[in-house]
Amino acid sequence: MKRKHDESVDLNELNELRRRAGELVARAGLENGGPTQQDAYKKLIHEFLDAGGPPDDLIVKIGCQFFGCPVGKSTQGPLQEVHVEGAKVLDFDYLEEFMVQCFLASGCPEKEARVSAGVLIEADKRGIDSHGIGRLKTIYLDRIKNGILKPYAPIDIVKETETTALVDGNMGMGLYVGPFCMELAIAKAKKSGLGFVACRNSTHYGIAGYYTSMACEKGCVGFAGTNARPSIAPTFGVEPCMGTNPLCFGIPSDEAFPFVIDCATSICQRGKIEKYARLGMSTPKGMVIDSNGEERTDTEGILKGMVKGECALTPLGGVGDELGGYKGYSWSVVVELLSIAFQNGDFGPQLTGVDAQGKPAPMSLGHFFLAINVEAICDLEVGAEGAERKVFKKKTGDFLRYLRNSAKDPNGPGRIWTAGEAENEFRKKRMAAGGVLPV
Secondary structure (H helix, E strand, O other): OOOOEOOOOOHHHHHHHHHHHHHHHHHHHHHOOOHHHHHHHHHHHHHHHHOOOOOOOHHHHHHHHHHOOOOOOOOOOOOOOOOEOOOOOEEHHHHHHHHHHHHHHOOOOHHHHHHHHHHHHHHHHOOOHHHOHHHHHHHHHHHHHOOOOOOOOOOEEEEEOOOEEEEEOOOOOHHHHHHHHHHHHHHHHHHHOEEEEEEEEEOOOOOOHHHHHHHHHOOEEEEEEEOOOOOEOOOOOOOOOEOOOOEEEEEOOOOOOOEEEEEOOEOOOHHHHHHHHHHOOOOOOOOEEEOOOOEOOOHHHHHHHHHHOOEEEOEOOOOOOOOOHHHHHHHHHHHHHHHHOOOOOOOHHHHOOEOOOOOEOOOOEEEEEEEEEHHHOOOOOOOOOOOOOOOHHHHHHHHHHHHHOOOOOOOOOOOOOOOOHHHHHHHHHHHHHOEEOOO
16 A cells, blocks of 8 residues: 655655665665665564655665666555545545536436446546546536537447447437447357447546446456547657557456456556655656657656647657667557548547647547457356356456466565456445545
């Protein structure tokens, strides 16, 4: 569990840890430091990182080079609880109903309002705070107010076969259009083995993992993605050309939760930068590049630069190709193409959210949804005749458990997670607490 923050990182604490680490390095240099001093240094650096210290801090680099131990390895897991000191738990039912009422007041019909709020609150339950109620105002209510998002629009099925469909969201609530499309894909999969739905003229639809989870609950493998406002620069480029373009798969398992990988094809997404701003934290180096090719860490400046098109997120793998940035870049292109080619959709400058005069402009997004009915190919669960049969869910669970039980990094948290596990644990913890702490 990450330590609590007040309004920002405690600089006094960081400076004290930095001073102690510096003394340790200096003393080790005089004494030809051995394993004991190396272990002490590792412990100090873990404390420094967990307290919000940047992994590219000079004392981290110098010490790691001197002692020969890995840089930037935190003892925490993939999700951490970070909140304002003294904050009170906010009840999920209260938060969800608050969002419903906000949507209703903005002109959404009852059904659309409740479905939309349900998608957002699920993000908060899973610990994905960058895509929950924190985005209610800026991504949805403000856009409705500015006339670039319709609180209600009919959903049209433009073209349809037994296994495919092209849907037009008519610039309505993406949080409602998304569930409609995945339900349609699942229905086709249950009837014909698989279902693929492409959607055009939609808007921000929340966490992609919501939709692949829908498929898993119905015994299907799910695949979903969307394009977004251009934020990612191509490898060796500095101009934001592609959205954060999440690539999301969901695979049913015999465990209490499915395998769900839902992540941007950038190192992080804009919502994470906004979260850093709310917490008064610097953005880790390597996540953002500016028009001069500089890697930026000043969070408030980054957000302003992104609005002006002067800052871009880097793809998975980071700047250049040394760590495989071209791989994240190419995966982002895959998502963009699947979001615009079937749909004859907008991309790049057409999705900036502002017109030539700098006024708010609609962003017509494309989505895609694929559901594969497992039982059209093999048994989903162990049948009556054979506990020995390695059917789909059990085979999936066996492999995930094999991964989690494999050898652990001695410098890490002592545990291995598989996708969807941390979110499931967060969900159980937050549901038991009855709500979420403000971030």
